[in-house]
Amino acid sequence: MFDVHEMEVNFGPQHPSTHGVLRVLLKIDGERIIEAKPVIGYLHRGTEKLFEHMAYPQCIPHTDRMDYVASATNNLGFVEAVEKLMGITKMIPRRAQLMRVILSELQRISSHLLWLATHAIDIGAMTPFFYTFREREQILDLFEAYCGARLTLNCMRIGGMPDDMPAGWLDDIAAFTGKFDEALDEYESLLTNNRIWKRRTVGIGVLSPEEAIEWGITGPPLRGSGVNWDLRRAQPYECYPELQFEVPVGKNGDTYDRYLVRMEEMRQSRSIIDQCIPLVKATPAGDIKAKISRVIRPPEGEVYHSIESPKGELGYYIISDGKTQNAYRCHVRPPSFVNLQALPAMAKGHLISDLVALIGTIDIVLGEVDR
């Protein structure tokens, strides 16, 4: 079965650079990977089964726990899917839409900051971790000021938002975004032209655009391969059509390009938040909920709705039987699950230490992979 030089090792599930409980079965020849086989399911909690047994509003806290470093976007995808099912997408007040955009863009920055910290620390650069967590902490404080939670936000409701913004919140956000570009320059000064960083990332895990689409890859990995596709632009939701932003695209489809794409995405998110602040100030205070029936009982039908989460396309497929207050079936299309599938193809022929970089560059969250 095995050549004399080949051996099989377990990478994980208890390994710091697997970002959770991912296990990769490796067949190696010395340091070189012949075959990698991800084994998942260690964090499976049956979220889809739970969704079938609770009313729609009760599901929202459970969506927090899938991609637990980007819970605002998880909430957003779910509430929008239910709103689409009920046909009330157009009824959401503008203030609520802008607040949703602000929260999800803050969440995108915080998720990318966590990705940068862990990705860099996996590759051996310790310092960015301390820098990025400084900014991430400020974002978590902003979340805490809005909804009381820092990680599992549960910050959106079907038909709008749970609460209006606290006094001075927008000014705090403006103070944060005002300094954020400077912080990004600081991270880039540590990594972008760093010779070791480039040696570890340039040319590692190259994905061609055709291959990326074939594997169903979305989000920064797809854009890193040169496909200009962002759901905020392609199939816009909420207020995105009226906001100005660029979709950064890579060229070579390697780990370094995906790094550059995410860095630029953070700048774009910062700019989106800055555009939203004056717009949200112009809306009437307290107008945050659509006037809908308190009991959520959507008509019979099925919808698939997806949003651009920090990791890629996050979709919810909901089937309603039209009689009860809970979904007949709610399937989640998690970006991490699909993106992780390409890991064997990307890792083949690389060294074990590159596998660490590849897991980092896909940016998986196991809570979402396993649900």
Add this chain to the structure above:
Amino acid sequence: MSETTPPPAKPATPAAAAPPARSVTDIKRDPLVVVAVSRDWDAVTDAKEFAGEITLTVQREKIAEVSRTFKSEGFNYLVDLCGVDYSKLPGHTAPRFGVSYMLYSFRKNQRVRLRVFTDENTAVPSVTSVWKTANWHERETFDMLGIQFDGHPNLERILMWEGFNGHPLRKDFPIRGIDTGARIYPEVFPPGGGPKPGSTGKDAKDVNIFKGEWKSYGTWPIAEIAGQRAAAKTQQPPAPDLAAVVADTAKPTAEAPWHNPELALTQRMEMAKQGSLKDKLFAAMAQTDCTACGWDCEGYAEAIAKGETKDLTLCVPGEQETESMLNQLMAGKT
């Protein structure tokens, strides 16, 4: 920014003002899908439209070819593939399981959904040869629902472990889970797991722990523990399905026509205008019978009216408006 109380909500009609539904043929002739569908017109047996999304039901045997056609017509991105157990859906007559394929075309920037129906024993042709990404999706569908895929290179469990007995997303799989000891060590444990009937607990083979660990633990009162567990199991009633309970109980009656959660507060108060204080309090509740306060809606109203509780803040789904109405009513009384 003070919270302004919005005016009482008028219950909105949930369904969007939809244009008249198109016929199956019209949907199949939609410019989005017509080219792909006309390659094999009869393979698409049904077509539906909801919320602007087109769902095409495809003959099970032909799904791989139809997928290939759609891919060549620009739908080169398989977004998602998942299974559905329709066995508890009222009025469903087709075979038990459905598999939905969400396709997306970068060129057209449009989505379309294909669907096939199958039962427990009939395999669906795999689309892994069409899109590589279908591999894990089909494995997950097999794992969660037990749907077989013909031609899949590696159809094994993905989220549950190999040897797990059951498919969790089937509608007859209990939400509490099952005893999972059984299949992993079939030589040690009888099917179904748990202690063997009539076991004394003296023999390692009788109980649901791993053989090798038995000696180091010494003599555990296994029979006793097993008995307690079994007793505990029989005592616990199954968890109530909250939404179903609400749907069953929260219905208007002749005495309480306001007991309908879809009415607005003002409408409910109007109905209870002539009633007693208890009736008015009852009408002010959210009418979901959610029991978050410790009673159903009527019970809480009665408790307030009789003075059993002075706390007017317990109605969770009613939020601010119920609370302020209760305050008004109680202030009017004293």
